[in-house]
Amino acid sequence: MTENKKSIGKENGGASKTRVRVESFSISLDGYGAGSNQSIDNPLGIGGEALHNWFLPTRTFRTMHRSFDPRAGQEDGTTGLDDDFAQRGFKDIGAWIIGRNMFGPIRGPWPDMNWKGWWGANPPYHVPVYVLTHHARPPLEMEGGTTFYFITEGIHDALAKAREAANGKDIRIGGGANIIQQYLREGLIDELHIAIAPTILGEGERLFDGVNLRQSGYECVRFEASEMATHIIFQRSEA
Amino acid sequence: MTENKKSIGKENGGASKTRVRVESFSISLDGYGAGSNQSIDNPLGIGGEALHNWFLPTRTFRTMHRSFDPRAGQEDGTTGLDDDFAQRGFKDIGAWIIGRNMFGPIRGPWPDMNWKGWWGANPPYHVPVYVLTHHARPPLEMEGGTTFYFITEGIHDALAKAREAANGKDIRIGGGANIIQQYLREGLIDELHIAIAPTILGEGERLFDGVNLRQSGYECVRFEASEMATHIIFQRSEA
Numbered sequence: 001m002t003e004n005k006k007s008i009g010k011e012n013g014g015a016s017k018t019r020v021r022v023e024s025f026s027i028s029l030d031g032y033g034a035g036s037n038q039s040i041d042n043p044l045g046i047g048g049e050a051l052h053n054w055f056l057p058t059r060t061f062r063t064m065h066r067s068f069d070p071r072a073g074q075e076d077g078t079t080g081l082d083d084d085f086a087q088r089g090f091k092d093i094g095a096w097i098i099g100r101n102m103f104g105p106i107r108g109p110w111p112d113m114n115w116k117g118w119w120g121a122n123p124p125y126h127v128p129v130y131v132l133t134h135h136a137r138p139p140l141e142m143e144g145g146t147t148f149y150f151i152t153e154g155i156h157d158a159l160a161k162a163r164e165a166a167n168g169k170d171i172r173i174g175g176g177a178n179i180i181q182q183y184l185r186e187g188l189i190d191e192l193h194i195a196i197a198p199t200i201l202g203e204g205e206r207l208f209d210g211v212n213l214r215q216s217g218y219e220c221v222r223f224e225a226s227e228m229a230t231h232i233i234f235q236r237s238e239a
Numbered sequence: 240m241t242e243n244k245k246s247i248g249k250e251n252g253g254a255s256k257t258r259v260r261v262e263s264f265s266i267s268l269d270g271y272g273a274g275s276n277q278s279i280d281n282p283l284g285i286g287g288e289a290l291h292n293w294f295l296p297t298r299t300f301r302t303m304h305r306s307f308d309p310r311a312g313q314e315d316g317t318t319g320l321d322d323d324f325a326q327r328g329f330k331d332i333g334a335w336i337i338g339r340n341m342f343g344p345i346r347g348p349w350p351d352m353n354w355k356g357w358w359g360a361n362p363p364y365h366v367p368v369y370v371l372t373h374h375a376r377p378p379l380e381m382e383g384g385t386t387f388y389f390i391t392e393g394i395h396d397a398l399a400k401a402r403e404a405a406n407g408k409d410i411r412i413g414g415g416a417n418i419i420q421q422y423l424r425e426g427l428i429d430e431l432h433i434a435i436a437p438t439i440l441g442e443g444e445r446l447f448d449g450v451n452l453r454q455s456g457y458e459c460v461r462f463e464a465s466e467m468a469t470h471i472i473f474q475r476s477e478a
Contacts, residue, residue, distance in 0.1 A: 029433075029435075029459060029471055029473075030270075030447040030452055030453075031269075031270045031445075031447065047453065194268075196268075196435065196469065198459045198462035198471070199459060200452045200453045200457060200458065200459060200473070201453060202451040202452050202453025202454050202455075203451050203453070203454075206270075208269040208270065212441040212442050213269055213439045213441050214269075214286065214439045214440060214441025214442070215441050215442075216441075218439060219439065220268060220437045220438060220439060223437035223466070224464075225463075225464030225469055227462070230435065230464055230469040232268055232437070234268075234439070
C-alpha cells in the first residue's frame with residue numbers, strides 16, 4: 001500500500017553517463033499519443049493539437065517558436081510547473097531519434113529532396129537528429145546545429161549512432177508512439193516524462209499498447225499536476 | 240486550441256432526473272482498471288490495490304469501513320480533494336449495478352448460497368444492488384438497506400430495474416471495467432468520475448478498450464489532481 005507513496009520523489013539525481021530519455025510526450029486521458037487520420041494539414045491527427053495545450057503557452061516553447069518561425073508572436077510565455085517540464089526536455093540532450101512522421105508528412109520513397117522538415121530552416125533541435133525511415137537519403141544539414149541523418153537499419157543502429165554523437169550527453173527519443181514502443185520493448189529507455197492532457201481522442205495510436213511497463217521494470221517516480229496536464233516520470237528501477 | 244480549456248469547469252449542476260454515473264473508478268497510468276490474475280486473495284489483481292491509495296485514507300472510506308468491518312481502525316480519515324470525490328460517489332444514489340466479481344470471487348454456477356459478498360453483513364451500499372451474472376439466485380437482503388438482486392437478462396434489464404428502484408435518484412455503475420464498457424458502448428452512461436492513480440499495472444483490464452469516448456460524445460469537464468490521483472469528470476455533451 002505504501003510502495004507507491006514511497007516511490008514518489010525517488011527521481012534520480014544527475015547521472016554521469018548517457019541516458020535515453022522520452023520527454024514531454026503527451027497522451028490523452030484515454031491513452032492516445034496522437035489522434036486518428038494524421039495528414040499534412042493535421043500532423044497530430046484529429047483532436048491531437050489539444051494534447052499540447054500545456055506545452056504551447058510555456059516560455060520554453062515560445063522562445064523556441066520565435067527562433068524557427070518568424071510569424072511567431074512576441075509573448076514571453078508562462079513559467080511554472082508546465083514550463084519546468086518543457087525545459088527539462090531540452091536539457092543535456094546530445095542527440096535525438098525521431099520517427100519519419102516527426103520529420104515530415106511524406107510516406108514511401110522520397111519524391112525529391114525538397115522537404116526539409118516541419119521546422120523551417122533553423123529547427124529547434126540544434127544537435128544531430130536520427131530519423132528512422134525505410135528510405136535512404138543523404139544527411140541534411142540545417143542552420144543552428146541541427147543535422148538530420150536518415151537511418152534505414154533500424155532502432156539499434158540509430159541508437160548506436162546517436163550515442164556516439166551525443167558524446168556523453170543524453171539521447172532524446174522524440175516519438176511517435178510506435179518508435180517509443182519499439183525502444184521500450186527492447187528495454188532501451190531509461191526515463192520517460194509523460195504528460196496526460198485533459199482531452200479525449202477516442203482513437204489513434206495508444207502509447208502503451210503492446211508494452212508491459214511493470215514487467216519491464218518501470219515505476220512512477222514523480223506525479224505532479226498543473227491545471228493543464230498531469231506530469232509523470234517513469235524510471236527503470238535498478239534491478 | 241481553446242476548446243479544451245473552455246470545457247474545463249463546465250460540469251453540470253444538479254440534474255432533475257435519474258442519471259447513470261460511474262464514480263471513483265480508478266485506473267493506472269497505463270490505463271488498467273484492475274491488475275492481472277484476480278483471485279479471492281487478490282480481488283483487484285496483481286498490484287491493483289495501489290489504484291485505491293487515494294481513496295482508502297479518506298474520511299468517506301474510513302467511516303464506511305467502520306460500518307462494515309469491526310476490525311477497521313478508528314482514524315477519522317483525510318478531507319480535501321480526494322475525500323470530496325469519494326463523497327460525491329455516494330451522493331443521491333438510489334441503486335447500484337455491479338458485475339459479479341464485485342459481489343464475490345465465485346465464477347460459474349453458485350455452489351450454495353453461503354457467499355454473501357465481500358462486504359460483510361452490512362454492505363456499504365444501503366440501496367438495492369443489481370448484480371450482473373449468468374447464474375440465477377434469489378435476492379439477498381442484508382442489513383442496512385442493501386439488497387442484492389441477481390440479474391441474468393443483461394445490462395438493459397438491470398438498468399430498467401435499477402431505474403425503477405432508484406425512484407428519481409441516480410444509478411451508480413460500480414464496475415468492473417467490462418461492465419462499464421458494455422454500458423458505454425450503448426451510450427447509457429451520463430457521467431464518469433475516473434481517478435488516475437500514480438501506479439503502473441502493466442497488464443489487466445483496460446477501461447477504455449473497445450470504446451471510443453470521443454465518438455460517443457463524451458468530453459472532459461473537470462480535471463483536478465491531488466498528490467494521490469488525478470480526478471477527471473467525463474460528461475456526454477448535449478448533442
